[in-house]
Structure formats: C-alpha cells, structure tokens
Amino acid sequence: MSVSDIIEQIEMGGSASTGDVAELLSVRSEDDISRLFSAAASVRDRFFGKKVFMYGFVYFSTHCRNNCAFCYYRRTNDLPRYRKTKEEVLALSASLKDAGINLVDLTMGEDPFMCANDYEEFLDITRTIKDEIDISVMASPGAVPSGSFVKFKEAGTDWFACYQETYNRELFNKLRLEQNFDNRLSQKIWAREAGILAEDGIMVGLGESLKDRADSIIKMGSLGCEQIRAMTFVPQKGTPMEKMKPSRPIDELIAIAVMRLIYPDRLIPASLDVEGIAGLKSRLDAGANVITSIVPPHQDLAGVAQHELDIENGHRSVAHVMHLLDEMGKKAASNTEYESLLKKLKEQQPVVG
Template identity: 50%
Template sequence: MKFEDVLAKAEMEEKLDVSEVFKLLHPASDDERRLLFSAARHVREREFGSRMFIYGFVYFSTFCQNACSFCLYRHGNPHATRYRKSPQDVSDTAARLRDDGVHLIDLTMGEDPFYRSYEGFNSLLDVVNEVRNDLDMPVMISPGTLPKSEIRMLSRAGADWYACYQETHNTELFKQLRPGQDYQVRLYQKKWARECRMLCEEGVMIGVGEDSQDLLVSLAEMSRIGTQQNRVMSFVPQAGIPLDGPAHRDVDELTMIAVMRLIMPDRLIPASLDVEGLDGLKPRLDAGANVVTSIIPSGSGLAGVAQHELDIDSDKRSVDAVRQRLGGMGLSLASRSEYQNWIDDHRPSCAGES
C-alpha cells in the first residue's frame, strides 16, 4: 500500500496493521513527511480543536538512588546539582504557576531515599494534598516506582495523574538504560495507578539505541495499556553519564509524535520545552502534539530534566512566552475548566477500566 493510502486510512481512524505503522514511521521523502505532519494536525484539530493544554513543572528533588544511563541525576554523578525543595517552596512555586495560568502542576522527583522514609512520604502526601485541595490545581506525580499501597495513598491525597516512563519496551535495552531496575515492576505502576483511578503517562526515549522494531513495540504497548498521555523525548547527552549518544535514530522524535497522534488520536501528547527550549515548540506542535510541558518559573532555582538550565532564567519557559508562540500558529491555550473537564471525562471509572 502506498504511503498516502496508509495515511488516508489512519486519518479515517481505521485500524492499521504493523507494516502500515512501520510505513508511517519511515516517510521516504520530504513530501511524505509534510503529508504525515499535516494529517497528524488534522486529526488533532478534529479531537481537540485549536486549544492546547499547558503544564507547570516542579522538579522538587534531584536526589536519586538509581543510576539510569541517560540521566544527569543518576546516583553518584558529580556533575548534577542536587537539591531538595522544602514543602513551602514547592507550594509557593505551584501557586505561582497556577497564577501564571498553567492547567496542571507536575510534581517530579528522582527516587530520593528521603521520600521513601515514613516521614518523607507523609510530607509528599501533604504537598500533593495542598496543591490539589488548597490551590485547587490538578496534580501529576512522578515519584519513580512505588508499592501499590503508596500509589493508592497518593491518589487519595488528590493526585490526578501518575507518570512513570519505561523509556523503552525492549527488555534488553531497558536493562542498559535502567540498570538494576525491574521492567515489570515499572510497567505495573501504570496498571496499579489505573486501579487507583489515576490517569497515567507513559514515555519513550529516542536516540538511546532503539530501532524501529522497538518503537513499534512501544506504540503497541501504549495502545494496549491505555495510558492517557504518551510522551516521546529525544535523548540529550549530559555530563558524567555513561550513554554518550545520541545513537543513530531510525525514527526521529517528530515522526514518532505524528504517528502517535494518528494511531492514538484522543491521547494527550506533550511538546516538551525541555529538549530544545521554546524554539522547539512549533515543530512539536506541527507534528501533532497538544500539551506544552515543562513550564518552569524563572528565578525558582528549579531544574529541567533533559536540559537542566535551557531557557529557564530567560523567561522563555513561561506561560506568556508560550501563549505568544501559539498565537503565531493559530492556536491558543485552553481554559482551566476545559482541562478539568478533559481529565474528568478520561479518569478511569473503576479498577481495570480506562
């Protein structure tokens, strides 16, 4: 089947077989690439109109017990700046992000041993409760892997979303990227979170040694698991980490965004400011993304993940800067109630359902 025919089938939301998805992942010319992105935008427009969502990012602890090979904050890396923000700092930053106009507060940490202690975990529950209930903001929590009982406590404290990225669904590559970590336990986080009525985000990394086959498996897994938000992010080399890539990429981040939009039309797909800053926003939205992530207030002393300083203290990671860029693309920010309605409509209704 020709590329255009597969694209037409995808635009009509007909189910594609593996060879057809493979074809979409490999546009053979600039024209085919343009057609792919145009179809992805068309599908996004049909599902979400021209209204984009936007998330604030609060990376409140950069301590971590793990040693992921792609991550600046891996245990023992002397190049990483380590901090653990106080609950008051987290709450103040979240309030500032709310006032700036974000739709959700993404509370992210490394697997910080402090937050695995009784005292630390209780303080995490307090922070989630305060942001969700006192500030009245939707909350995404990205704490790494936890027992199901603790995921349930986070849900009861008010967390709406649980983010936990495999980065790859090739179990051998997973061992290299996340040494010493359990693939199945990480995958189960999403199942447990759904059973606790939380929305879930899955993530895949590009340029870490994966091939097209691995990406096909990731796409199938994201469809199967039913994660409501799926992010793809390019690996950016960091000081002091073993992975020195980026490795050869069979498929780039933008193509992957477009294919995710076509085969999972109603899911949220982030355009992260963390990889290429504000200048990287347009290409990601042009490929079909619909959530701007990683808004970080200038002067907050908070870091990003893929690029820990990029644009942060120039105000380019602000809601106003994003609003301006969206305007130039004929897009706009959704209202907070539009976002709240979306999460209310998509929250798993009971154990096992999405």
C-alpha cells in the same frame, strides 16, 4: 503499502500493524513527512480543536537512589543537587496557577527522603496543593509499590507519570540499571486501577530499532494510558552514554505524529525540555496538544533532558509560551476546560474490582 496508503487506512478507521507503524516511522521524503504531519494535525484538531493544555514542571528534588545510564542525575554522577521545601513547592504551584497553567507536574528523582514512610512528604505536598491551591497535580516520583497508589489517589493525585523509555526488555535493562521492567510497566496499570490517569513515555534515539520504536508506541498506547509521549534522548555529561550520537530532532516529531494518528484521543506533549522554546511550534505542528516543561525563571529549578536550556532567560515561562501560542493561532485551555476533560477521562477508565 505506501506511506500514503497506510495513513489513509488509519484515517478510515483501520488498524495499523507493527510493520505499518515502523513504515510510518521510517518516512524520509519531504512529501511523506508533510503528509504525515498534516494528517496528525487535522486528527488532533478534530478531537481537541485549537485548545492546548499547559503543564508547569516543578522538578523539586534532584536526589536519586537510581543509576539510569542515560540520566544526568544518576546516583553516581557527582553533582550539586537540590531539594525544594514544601513551602517553596507550594509558592511555585500557586504562581503557576495564577499565570494560567492547568497542571503542576511534581517531579523528583527517587529521593530516599521523599520516598520514606510510604511517600509521606510527597503526599503531604500533593494534598496541600490540592486543598490550598486547587490545581490538577501530576505525580512523577519514579516507581512506587503497588499498595501505595491508593494513598496517591487519596491525596488528590490526578495523574501518575512513569516512563518505560522502551518496551525492548534487553535495552531497558541496559538503560534503567538495577530496575525491573515488569514493575515499571505495572505502574501505569496500578495507577489506573486506583482511579488515577496515567502517562507513559518513550525515548527516541537510545539505540532502539524502528521496529522497537513501533512496538513501544503500540504497547504504550494499548496499556490505555491517557497521555503518551516521545522525547529525543539527549546525551548527558558524566554518564556512560555521554558520547552517544544524538538522534535527529525530526525522529521525535515523526513519533509524535504517528502516536497522534493511531491514538487520536490521547494527550500528547510537546516538551520544551529537548530543544527549548525553539522546538514548540514543530511539535504542535506534528500533532501534540499539551505543552510540558514550562519552568518559571529565577527559581533555581532544573529541567531533565536540558537542565538549563531557556529557563533563566524566561523563554520557558508561562508568559512567553502564551505569547507564542497567540502567534500560532492556538489558545491555552482554561482550568475549567482542563478539569472537565479530566473528569471525562476518569469516567472512561475501566471500573476495577
């Protein structure tokens, strides 16, 4: 089947096999790429209109007990690290809400201090943000034990993010060293069973084949995660993958468009963490509808893939992103609109037990 036929089949409500998805991921001609992006953007517009959701990124601790082969903040990389205080995190969250951000993404490495006593400190910060600032919270603490999800729910966690990176087990074992594939996969299941929305993600260009990438997209979506993402792997200094050739930026855009086509109702991020603000428009044009990794300047906060790009110059700030959205004819959703979407998504989750 041609690329156009596969797109048409999906648009008509038909399913897509792994082979079809791999075929879409392999598009190279300008005509096919533009057909794919315009189909993805119109599906997105049909489900979400011109509204875009805005997520603030608070990477509040860069300490980590893990040693992922791709990560700048892996345990054995000898770096200056930071851990923000509760007061600093609260002040940042309040300023993000005041600026019109819909959600605060509380992200950390697996910081032993924050994981201690069953995530006491992390949950205390979450609870206080919910009580005092009243903004939606995504928890990105790494992999946690199954029994802890009830506590995350009780603290008011709206979302739990844990990226598998790849569903190829062999590749996973080479990337997420000393970690368990099934335990990581189960994070999304356990979160949803506890009544928390879940986000999963893959990295593009880690050495996976197109079939692996297609398989990962299908598996990630079929887990039921309400938000799914694809991000380009960026080689990091001081890691075993430092010298790896980076993937072409278009591969991430194609993955976004394919995810949108086969999972039209999911939230799909346009991350500013790979190409900075320059990559925003292309990701929205490919079908994304959430802007993530908005980072306020002058707070000594890092990004993940690009730990400095566009942060201190303010280009990843709320004001700058809002201005660009205006130019693109899009509109940032209000907190009321975002909360009503979350309510609907939570009501749609399967009831367990």
